[in-house]
Amino acid sequence: MSKTLSKAALAAVIASAVLASTAVHAQSKPLQNAPPQPRELDPAKRVPPPAAHQHAPQASGQQSVQAQPAAQAQPYATPQPYAPAAPAGASYADGRGGFFIGVQGGKGWVYDDVGQSALAVNAGYRWQAGAVTLVGIEVAGGKLDSTTDDGWPYAKVDYASIGANARFNFGHTSPVYALVRAGYFTADEADYGDMDGGYLGLGLGVDFNRHFNMSLVYTNYVYFDSYGWYDGDFYYDANRADTLMLGAEVRF
Template identity: 50%
Template sequence: MNKLTAVAVSVLLLSAAPAQAQSIPGWKAYRAQQTGQQAAPAANAGQAPAAPPQATDPQPAALPQPAYQTAAAPYATRPAPKPAPNGGLFVGVQGGSGWVYEDVDQRAVAVSAGYRWQAGDYSQVGIELGAGRLDETTWRDYGIPEVKFNTIGANARFNFGNSPWFGVARLGYWHARSRDGWDRKVTADGAYGSLGVGVDLGRHFNLQLMYTGYTYAVDSYYGDDEYDINRADTVTLGAEVRF
């Protein structure tokens, strides 16, 4: 190979090398990266550098409110409603046992009627009229006569708060009529007093368990101007209707 031929081959090899290098994919990526790095400073040359982001103070999180501000406290209760007034007219009937003589039971029945006024949130007071009877019976072959009586007095009831249960108190005068062992008419006067407990079964009806004590004076067997103070008792279960 002469010198001219060697030079021609060298020129051909040098001209073919860039073409082969450009045809390789890795070479293209390398050239693109180099071109981008050179263009970026030129593009940013006329622009001010971007300011670094400023740190902002975070807003403090809202503190949870106390339970007593966000909801009703568990111990907060509404005041209890007042009971509806129960004053007005009433009519009652009672039945049970009575004792004029000790250990001698007589069947007892009574009726009463009156009016009560509301005297407070849980109480009523009023007046009443009544009539009753102790039936005749026998004791050891002795006849025990019938006793009839009438009453007039005061009547009061006291509710136990908003409960349907209540207490009853009565006080007044009574007059009785009967007969003695010789079938003679006998009368007696005195005072009576009652204590009891009851339960309302609605606005207009209730049941009552009542003890009543009656005191009276009769002629003494030991002198014309002397009197014996005696007592009779009744225990009754009754019902009352209110209007």
């Protein structure tokens, strides 16, 4: 009976020791599911700088792969009406009026098939009269040098004129233009004396810039050798002269 009590007492002591060891172990083990304590960010770092979005450099020999932003869906764009572009070089169509002075050289024909060296100067003013049009007035003076042909001498001719002129560019951006000139002239020929009449000229030219151009102009001069009244009728003897001149002009 005493042995039985002794064994029971020993079992109770061992059970008490085991339970005490378990309790101590349970108290020393940290909590696994405890929530993390909130951390307060530094006020200066609450909004991360742009550099925070960049990837840190990787070790040498290792390729970096940058994440590409996903394509964003673009909203539907409403088609806009087509607007034609402004023509280039529109400066040819604006601001070309003003004073001008020019010099021309070439050939003149007062007598049939007899060419004489010709030289002339002119000056005037033109106004802008449209997108590609200039109109103006001009005065000119020139001479045809004396010459000989088959042994026959031909005298020098001096002349002067006043009239109108007009230019028409071939489009807003084209530097090429047509020229028309017309008016009154008077001339003096050493052998035959004075003569006068009218002239009409046509030409073609090109603008190199706002202030300089060149042109080739043919001009026909019509004049009267003699005229008068006889028995109530008007008699006249008309003649003509021609010049073909290459000229250069400066505009201000």
